[in-house]
Amino acid sequence: MTASRPFRVIQWATGAVGTEMVRTIIDHRPDIELVGARVYSEDKAGIDVGTLVDRTPIGVTATTDVDEILSLDADLVLYAPSFTNLDDVCALLESGKNVATPSFLFHPRRIPADDREKLAAACTKGDSTIHGGGLNPGNLSGVLPLALSGMSRTIDRITLQERADWTLWESTAITFDGMWFGRPTEEVTPTANTYLSFLTRLFVEQTWFLSDSLNGDIDDVSVNLETVPATKDLQIFDHVVEAGTTAGQRWSFRGQRNGETLIEFETLWTVGGEYPEHWPKPRDGWTLTIEGDPSMQTHFFPLASFTRDASIEEHVRAGLITVAMQVVNAIPAVCAAPAGFATMADLPLIRCYTGFGNT
Secondary structure: OOOOOOEEEEEEOOOHHHHHHHHHHHHHOOOEEEEEEEOOOOOOOOOEHHHHOOOOOOOOEEEOOHHHHHOOOOOEEEEOOOOOOHHHHHHHHHOOOEEEEOOOOOOHHHOOHHHHHHHHHHHHHHOOEEEEOOEOOEHHHHHHHHHHHOOOOEEEEEEEEEEEEOOOOOOHHHHHHHOOOOOEHHHOOOOOOHHHHHHHHHHHHHHHHHHHHOOOOOOEEEEEEEEEEOOOOEEEOOEEEOOOEEEEEEEEEEEEEOOEEEEEEEEEEEOOOOOOOOOOOOOOEEEEEEEEEOOEEEEEOOOOOOOOOOOHHHHHHHHHHHHHHHHHOOHHHHHHOOOEEOOOOOOOOOOOOOOOOOO
C-alpha cells in the first residue's frame, strides 16, 4: 500500500460489529476501499455488501467462498466472526493479507504454543501482521489501563468491573448458543462449551497481558463463575428464558502473585433486567480502578448521545460501534507494523480518523 491509493480491505463477517465496520468505511473513510466481503449465510451471498448494511450498492458482492476471498488483492482483512477459525486466519496471513480482529488474539505470548507457532509461521510466509483489539477484552482492559499507568508512580492493583444487561443484544447466537443464557444454572461453567471455553481463554489472556506489560509477574489466573436463575419467564427476542434457568453470570478473572490479587476483571452479565441483591452494584458500563500511587478511577459507558433524545436501538448500536472503531481505526497502524504480532502495547495510540470532520 502507498499513500497514493486507499487501503484495500476485505470485510470478513457482516454481523452486528461487521456491519458497523462496513458502514464506517462507506460513510467516513475515503482512505479505505472495500474490495471483498466474506459472509456465512447463503441468504447474504451474491448481494452487494452496501445493500447488506442498508447503504447504496458499492460494486462489491458478498461471498461464502473462502478461496475467492483468498484470491483477492487486499492489504488487510477485518476479521469479525462470532466464532473464529485459526486455519482461515492462517490462510489469510499466508496469502499476504494483514488481519485486524475484535474476535481474538489480544496477547499472543499467552495463547497455546502450537497456535502461536502456526500464526507466526503464517505471518512469516505472507510477510503479514495480525492485531487483536476491541472493547473488553480490548481497549478498556488493555489500552486504557496502560494509558492511565503513564500517570502512576507505582501500581498495587487494577480492577475492571463490567455491568451489562444483554436483553437488547441482537446477536442472540452468542447470548444463547454461546453464553448459554436460558440453560440450567449447573450446566453453565467456564468450559461447558466451545464458546465459553474460548471466552475464558480471552480474559485469561488479557489478564496476563496487563501483568506482562506492567511487571506483574503473576503466578496464575484464577477463574470463577457464579450463575443465578431467572425469577420468572423472560422473552428475549425469539427466545424464552424460563424461570429457574440461567439469567445472570458473574465472572471473575484474578491474576495473583504470592496469593495476592494484582489484576481482576469482573463481569456482571444479566438478561431480562434480573440482578441479584448480593452482587456488587457498580454503575452500568465499565469501571476501571487503579490502586497505587496515585489511585485513580474512570467510568466508561457508550451511548448514541448524552445531549439528544435517541432510541434504544441507537444506544445499543453505540456499543457495537465502539468495538468496530477500535479495530477500523487501527488499520493504518497494522499495515505499517512489522510482520508478525502487533499487540495493543505495540501499536501507536489509535485515534479517530474522521474526528470533527474538518478535513
